[in-house]
Amino acid sequence: MKRPMPPAAAIIAVIFLAFLPSPSTAGEDDVLHLYNWNNYISPETVARFEASCDCRLKQDYYSDNEEMLAKLEAGAVGYDLLVPTGNAVESLIRLHALRPLARERLPRFANLKAEYVDTWFDPGNRYSVPYAYTVTLIGYNVEKLRERGLPTDTWALIFEPKYLEKLKGRVSVLNSARELMAAAMIYLGHSVHDTDPAKWDEAKRLILRAKPYWATFSNSTYIKDLAIGNLWVAHGYSNDMFRARADAADAGRPFHIGFTIPREGAVLALDSFVIHRAGPRPDLAHRFIDFMLAGENAADVSNLIGAGNPNAAAMPLIRPDIAADPAIFPSADEARRLQMLKDFDVHSRRLLSRIWTEIKVR
Amino acid sequence: MTRPRRDPTRWLVSLPPTLFLLAFFLAPALLMVLASFRHPGEFGGLAPLLVDGKPQLTLETYRFFFGDWIYAEVFLRSFIVAALTTLFCLLLAYPLALTIARSSARRRDLLVLLVILPFASNFLIRVYAWIILLGPPHLLYTTFAVIAGMVYVHLPFMILPLYTNLEKHDPTLLEAAQDLGADAWTRFWRITFPLSLPGIWAGTALVFIPVLGMFAIPELLGGTGDILIGNLIKEQFLDNRDWPLGSTLSLLLTVAVLALAGLSVWAGRARRGGI
Amino acid sequence: MPLGAGSDKSAAGDRRPSPAPSARPGRIPWLWLASLAVYAFLYVPLAVVVLFSFNDSLLNAQWVGFTTRWYDKLLHDEALLGAAANSVLIALTSASIATVLGTMAGITMQRWPVGVLRALPGLVLTPVAMPEILLGVSLLIFFRQVLDLTLGLFSILIAHISFSIGFVAIIVRARLAGMDESIFEAARDLGASPWRTFRHITLPLILPGIIAGFLMSFTLSIDDFVITFFVAGVGVSTLPLQIYSMIKVAVSPEVNAVSTLLMALTLTLITLASRLAPDLLRRSA
Numbered sequence: 001m002k003r004p005m006p007p008a009a010a011i012i013a014v015i016f017l018a019f020l021p022s023p024s025t026a027g028e029d030d031v032l033h034l035y036n037w038n039n040y041i042s043p044e045t046v047a048r049f050e051a052s053c054d055c056r057l058k059q060d061y062y063s064d065n066e067e068m069l070a071k072l073e074a075g076a077v078g079y080d081l082l083v084p085t086g087n088a089v090e091s092l093i094r095l096h097a098l099r100p101l102a103r104e105r106l107p108r109f110a111n112l113k114a115e116y117v118d119t120w121f122d123p124g125n126r127y128s129v130p131y132a133y134t135v136t137l138i139g140y141n142v143e144k145l146r147e148r149g150l151p152t153d154t155w156a157l158i159f160e161p162k163y164l165e166k167l168k169g170r171v172s173v174l175n176s177a178r179e180l181m182a183a184a185m186i187y188l189g190h191s192v193h194d195t196d197p198a199k200w201d202e203a204k205r206l207i208l209r210a211k212p213y214w215a216t217f218s219n220s221t222y223i224k225d226l227a228i229g230n231l232w233v234a235h236g237y238s239n240d241m242f243r244a245r246a247d248a249a250d251a252g253r254p255f256h257i258g259f260t261i262p263r264e265g266a267v268l269a270l271d272s273f274v275i276h277r278a279g280p281r282p283d284l285a286h287r288f289i290d291f292m293l294a295g296e297n298a299a300d301v302s303n304l305i306g307a308g309n310p311n312a313a314a315m316p317l318i319r320p321d322i323a324a325d326p327a328i329f330p331s332a333d334e335a336r337r338l339q340m341l342k343d344f345d346v347h348s349r350r351l352l353s354r355i356w357t358e359i360k361v362r
Numbered sequence: 363m364t365r366p367r368r369d370p371t372r373w374l375v376s377l378p379p380t381l382f383l384l385a386f387f388l389a390p391a392l393l394m395v396l397a398s399f400r401h402p403g404e405f406g407g408l409a410p411l412l413v414d415g416k417p418q419l420t421l422e423t424y425r426f427f428f429g430d431w432i433y434a435e436v437f438l439r440s441f442i443v444a445a446l447t448t449l450f451c452l453l454l455a456y457p458l459a460l461t462i463a464r465s466s467a468r469r470r471d472l473l474v475l476l477v478i479l480p481f482a483s484n485f486l487i488r489v490y491a492w493i494i495l496l497g498p499p500h501l502l503y504t505t506f507a508v509i510a511g512m513v514y515v516h517l518p519f520m521i522l523p524l525y526t527n528l529e530k531h532d533p534t535l536l537e538a539a540q541d542l543g544a545d546a547w548t549r550f551w552r553i554t555f556p557l558s559l560p561g562i563w564a565g566t567a568l569v570f571i572p573v574l575g576m577f578a579i580p581e582l583l584g585g586t587g588d589i590l591i592g593n594l595i596k597e598q599f600l601d602n603r604d605w606p607l608g609s610t611l612s613l614l615l616t617v618a619v620l621a622l623a624g625l626s627v628w629a630g631r632a633r634r635g636g637i
Numbered sequence: 638m639p640l641g642a643g644s645d646k647s648a649a650g651d652r653r654p655s656p657a658p659s660a661r662p663g664r665i666p667w668l669w670l671a672s673l674a675v676y677a678f679l680y681v682p683l684a685v686v687v688l689f690s691f692n693d694s695l696l697n698a699q700w701v702g703f704t705t706r707w708y709d710k711l712l713h714d715e716a717l718l719g720a721a722a723n724s725v726l727i728a729l730t731s732a733s734i735a736t737v738l739g740t741m742a743g744i745t746m747q748r749w750p751v752g753v754l755r756a757l758p759g760l761v762l763t764p765v766a767m768p769e770i771l772l773g774v775s776l777l778i779f780f781r782q783v784l785d786l787t788l789g790l791f792s793i794l795i796a797h798i799s800f801s802i803g804f805v806a807i808i809v810r811a812r813l814a815g816m817d818e819s820i821f822e823a824a825r826d827l828g829a830s831p832w833r834t835f836r837h838i839t840l841p842l843i844l845p846g847i848i849a850g851f852l853m854s855f856t857l858s859i860d861d862f863v864i865t866f867f868v869a870g871v872g873v874s875t876l877p878l879q880i881y882s883m884i885k886v887a888v889s890p891e892v893n894a895v896s897t898l899l900m901a902l903t904l905t906l907i908t909l910a911s912r913l914a915p916d917l918l919r920r921s922a
Contacts, residue, residue, distance in 0.1 A: 033871050038882045058872045061882040066406075066601050071867065073407035073603070074774060075781025076788060078871030091405040175581065176601065214586050216503040220884075221493070221582060228698040230497060251696045346402045346604070350426065353602045357432055360589035361439075371831040372749050376757065379742035379802060383760045386799040389783070390775035391767070454678065457671035474849075475907055476676060480683050481856045482903035483896035484880050490892075491682035494689070494697070514682065517675075518856070522849045526812050529845055546665060564811040567765065568804065575768030578862075595768050605774070612771035619766040620759075 030055035032284040035068060035079040037061065037271070040132070041292075042300050049291050055284055063220070072097060072276075080279030081288060085269045087343045089128050090121040092274060098127045099275040105286040108293035108313075115335070116270060116310035120342075128272035129289050131298075132307040135338060136179055136267040137327060139222075139241035139259040141232040144170075153260045155187035158235055159206055164213035170232040172225065175217035177356035178341055179267065180207065183235060186265045192339045195348040204355050208362055217360075223247070226257055237269075238327055242306025259327050265337035270310070302328070398423060398609035406603025423606045427614065433594070437618065440591040443505075444573040447512040448520075451569050452562065454513065455520035459561075460554070462521075463528035470529075477521050488515060489582050496583070507583040512573050519572070520565035527561025528554070563626070571619055591615055683900070690893035697890050707894040717879050717895065724859050724876040727790065731797035732854035738798065739805025739854070740847055744839070746806060747813040765803035772800060773867035780868065788870030796868045797858040804857065805850030812846030 030053075038061040046057050060079070062068040065088040072082075072092070084092060092098050103109060112130060122128045140152055148166045150157060157163050158171055173180055182192040184203035194200075215231065222234040227247040234241075241259035248257050273292065275285045291297055295313030302309045302318045308328050309315070315323060322328055330338065344352065399419045401409035411417060427433050462473040480488070492511050496502040501510075531554065539549045577592035591611065598608030689697050693704035711717065742761045745754055764772060776796050780786040824834040840847075862877040869878060876895070883892050 031872075035871075060871060060874065063882065064600075066603060069406055069603060070600050070774075071777070073403070073405075074777040074867065076777070076871070077781075078788075095405050177597075211586050216585050217581075219581075224696065224698075227696055228497075230502075247696055251694060251698075251701075343405065346404060349602055350402075350604055350607065353597065353604065353607070354426075354432070356597075357436065357589070357594060360587065360593075361432060361435055362587075372745070372754075375741045376745040376749065376754055379738040379745070379806075380757060380760065382738055383742075383764070383799065383802065386776070386779075386795050387764050387772075388760065390772075390779035391763070393778055393783070394771055394775045454675045457668050458675045461668055461672040475904075477679070478852050478856065479900060479904060480679050481860065482900045483683065483686060484877060484892075484899070485860045485862065486877070486880055486884055487686055487892060487896045488682060490884070491685045494685050495682055497698075514678070517679065519853070522853060523808050523811050526808055526846045526849050530812065530816070530842075560811045560814045564807045567762070567807060571766050572769075575770065577770075592768060592770075596770055599770055599774055608774070609771070612768050616763065616767050616771075620763065623762070623766070 030281075030284065032057050032081065032281055032288055033079045033279065034059045034081045034083075034288070035062060036081075036083050038063060039305055040083065040301060042304050045292075045297050045300050048297070049288060052291065053284065053287055057288070077276075077278040078280070079276050080281045080285040082274050082276055083131060083271050084274060085271050086119060086121040086340045089272055089274055091343055093122060093127055097277055099277045099279070099282055100126050101129070101275065101289075102286060106290045106293065108290050111293050111295065111298070111311050111313040113310050113312050119270065120340070122272070128274045129293065130270055130272045130310040131292065132301040132309060133268055133270040134307050135238045135261055135327065135330070136174070136183070136236070136269070137238055137241070137259055137261045139226055139234045139236055139244060139257060141226065141229065142256040142258045144232040144255065152258065153263050155183055155262045155264050157233060157262075158214075159184065159187055159210045161209065161213065164210060167233055168213045169215045170230075171214045171234070172216050172218040172222045172231050173214055173235040175219045177352050180217075180235070181352065181355075182267050182339075182341060186262075186267075186339075189264075192267060193342055195344060195351075197351065200352070200355060204359060207359055211359070211362075227251065227253065229253060229255060239305045239307045242322075242328070246306075261327050261330055261334055261338075263337075265339065268335075268338035268340050270340060394609045395613060397605055398613055400606055402604050402606050406605070408605050423610045426607065427610055433611070436589060436591055436594055437615070439589075440574050441618075443509065443512070443590060444570045446509055447516060447573045448566050448570045450509065450513045451517055451520040452565065454517060455524050455565065459521050459524035459528050462525050463531070474522075474525065477518050481518055485515065486578070489579060492583060502583065503585040505584065505588055508580050508588050511579040511583045512576065515576075515579065516569045516573060519568035523564035523568060524558065524561040527558050527564070531557055567623065574615060574619065686893050687897045687900075690890055690897045692890055695889065697893070707890040708898075710891050711894045711898070714891070716874065717876075717891075720874040720876050720879040721895070721899075723790065723873065727793055727797060727875065728855050728859040731794050731801060731858045732851050734794075735798045735801035735854045736805050736847060736851040739802040739850055740809050740843070742802060742806040743809030743813065743843075743846075747810050761803045761806045763803075764800050765807070769800070769861075769863040770867075772796070773864040776864070777867040788868060789873050790870075792868045792870060793865055793873070793875065796864050797854075797861060800861075800864060801854035801857055804853050805847075808850045808853065809843055809846045812843045816842060 032053075032055060034057060036059050041059075046059075050057055062071075065085050068082065068084065069088055069091060072079075073095075082092075089098075106129065109125075109129065116130045116133070117125055119125075119130075138152065138155070138157055140157075145152055150163055150166060157167075158173060164171065173183075181200070181203055184206050185192050185194060185199065188199070188202060188206065190199050190203075218225070218234070218236075220240070222231055222236050223240050223244045224247075225231040226234050226241070226244040234244075238259060241257065245257040245259070248255065273289045275282055275289075279285060293311065293313075295311065295315075295317055298309060298311035298314035299317035301307045302314065302322055306322055306325075306328055308330075309318060326334065343349075396411075397408055399421070400411060401418055401420055401422075403409045409418060458477070462470055462477075465473060489511055492507065492514065493502060496507050496510070501507055535553055536549050539553055544552065574590070575592045575595070576590065577596040580588040580590050580593055595608055595611045595615070598604045598611060688700075690707055691703050691705065692701055693706070694701035739761075742757065746758050746761065750758075773796070776792070776799075777788075780788060780792050780795075786792060820838055821834060824838050829837070860877060861875075862881055865875050865878060866881075869875065876899075880892055880895065883889060
């Protein structure tokens with residue numbers, strides 16, 4: 001009889017295991033768990049914090065609020081700190097998922113600019129400390145638009161066929177029902193909070209008329225496409241456009257990327273630190289928030305990714321070209337035309353999703 | 363005919379996988395069946411199941427789904443894309459699987475490994491490679507790009523079962539046919555192909571079904587009209603936070619797939635019965 | 638097609654006494670050409686990935702110059718290396734367990750389609766038929782709200798096993814289907830215990846299916862993003878999760894470097910395995 005063969009799986013497994021570095025675990029005592037946007041805090045700042053508190057900061061990353069909320073709603077626990085956008089802060093508060101802040105442990109709270117505290121989603125800042133903001137706007141290839149004599153400061157650029165004809169296949173818009181509808185509603189002169197089906201229908205028709213000229217719906221790839229030159233116009237976030245501009249310059253591309261807040265207005269997203277109710281280390285969480293409120297640490301987010309900064313003490317430490325950019329730090333006049341998104345109720349969410357499907361299918 | 367003995371082996375073999383799947387697949391899945399009849403939560407997730415001791419269940423989500431044609435249209439499109447992907451996978455996989463199955467034992471292992479190796483990289487990376495490749499010829503953001511990406515990502519799932527099937531074919535059958543004067547085409551069509559049908563079905567199941575749930579590829583490679591049922595489902599859970607609608611869509615998809623599978627099994631039996 | 642058929646017929650003409658190797662049914666030129674084309678299809682995108690891991694450009698849109706700096710950066714990226722270790726550990730463990738359970742399920746489905754066991758195919762195949770995202774959400778709810786389990790490596794492992802079983806079962810069953818049942822009966826009649834029959838007859842026959850199933854589960858596990866995303870615990874990351882978060886910001890060539898290393902590692906280990914145990918992957922009939 002033939003010698004039985006060694007079980008292949010076992011041998012491969014043993015060999016693999018021999019080469020394996022020990023898996024990472026989070027077993028240390030003093031660890032603060034931060035569930036954060038990617039690339040929102042520089043490694044240097046993290047190192048400074050770890051030195052100052054003699055603890056470890058571990059970060060997991062998410063790329064949009066809904067992703068984070070979905071995980072938390074299904075019951076994920078263990079995160080001490082989150083950095084949600086305003087509408088998500090409101091949802092988390094209403095879900096009783098957050099721990100009220102102990103203000104006496106946040107002496108640097110006073111560094112915040114008056115216009116970014118006491119907001120609609122958290123009156124009196126009982127739960128949230130603003131950290132950064134971005135604007136949803138239009139990024140563009142400066143040279144291509146100039147050659148074609150196209151305007152850069154209006155939503156008409158992505159909605160009006162007379163402009164789009166010169167841009168066919170070179171435009172991307174966000175793959176987000178909320179953001180795209182908001183842009184359409186603003187262009188039509190309506191409020192982004194409006195849930196009137198008739199107005200939504202008007203916005204849908206505007207979008208469907210423009211859709212044949214668009215290349216794709218994109219939430220992240222437009223950064224690269226703009227920097228390479230495949231796309232000339234993209235609807236997206238100011239920090240992404242900042243990145244595309246820097247990447248194009250670094251790579252020595254023969255053109256420039258610009259971004260402007262459309263004159264009709266735009267959506268503002270204000271991200272804040274909040275402490276999760278089930279997080280094991282609220283003490284470290286408070287220390288971290290106060291640490292990040294210091295000017296030199298708060299300035300990070302603007303210098304790193306070109307986000308707007310609600311911290312007054314950070315302003316002198318922000319690179320002058322960034323601090324002077326009106327699309328990152330809008331003037332008071334422009335700031336008045338910015339609106340923050342609020343979460344819709346269940347009924348409207350479902351209706352919007354229905355409209356969104358129709359936009360995709362038609 | 364001997365009656366099969368009462369056999370403890372049967373239970374030793376069948377119980378572990380059964381119990382595992384009952385605990386870690388069926389139980390969670392039933393939660394989601396229930397979820398499709400529940401009300402959505404005000405801030406996403408699900409509304410409480412019990413209010414004052416009364417269960418809060420509704421058919422509203424199903425009514426919403428069947429209320430108009432738009433969702434059925436997305437289903438239909440997804441099935442077409444999945445069918446095309448499966449077809450192209452089969453066309454590409456068959457010659458390769460046949461070549462591997464007919465090479466010498468030593469070379470066979472290498473050839474199988476060459477099929478697996480690309481898949482030791484990362485899914486997203488493989489899709490990004492296609493972004494780089496399709497960008498310059500202006501094929502990016504088209505339905506063609508979606509199908510190319512789908513075929514690329516799922517190809518080994520067709521090659522492997524086909525190869526395992528073809529490898530066990532008895533070569534003497536083909537030699538006998540050759541001796542009887544059958545040309546290569548006849549030998550393939552009358553012997554190899556019918557014998558490989560179980561492998562084809564296995565491969566079809568492993569390609570067709572995952573394509574339906576895929577959302578990353580249409581999102582990254584597709585244009586403004588490329589939406590599949592997978593995108594719709596992902597949207598409900600991750601963007602729209604409407605779990606009952608997400609569960610309903612998933613369940614209807616699962617039912618449709620299982621019905622299709624059942625239909626093909628039934629058709630196969632009917633045909634065999636007829637011969 | 639005509640080319641292949643023609644050359645084969647002429648070969649068949651003078652093949653009487655001993656079958657020359659060139660006359661074996663497998664040696665059809667167009668078949669080899671087609672196979673080469675399919676390999677090219679599989680490898681051209683990978684060549685791009687590997688090539689661009691040495692490209693001295695963050696944008697990676699065109700070739701700029703040779704560099705190894707992405708590898709340097711990678712070797713100092715603790716988070717990424719830790720995630721890679723987690724991924725390999727999870728993939729090996731879950732693929733091994735899923736292979737055992739899936740093989741059992743495949744055998745059951747083929748041999749004993751009787752009684753309650755008739756429902757097994759449904760149970761085994763439905764996870765394959767279900768959208769990944771639904772599996773992910775349902776397992777997360779189940780782990781947290783029913784079992785009150787702390788998420789971590791263990792929850793990922795369970796999830797990966799449950800979606801891999803079906804894939805293994807399908808392949809093993811396809812291998813068993815159409816096999817001549819009489820050998821098993823012969824073994825039984827000769828007094829072999831079920832275990833001996835399995836060990837010496839069934840196992841060698843279905844081993845290629847089992848290996849294919851293992852490789853497939855391994856691939857599925859090391860590559861899974863959607864389900865892992867939901868069931869991963871705080872601070873426990875896997876390679877796809879890590880790469881996803883890197884990619885979201887814009888693809889850095891560092892990601893290409895990770896993939897290149899991953900492929901190199903797999904290739905080395907498999908080569909090594911076949912050297913150390915030569916009959917590991919070879920099946921002598």
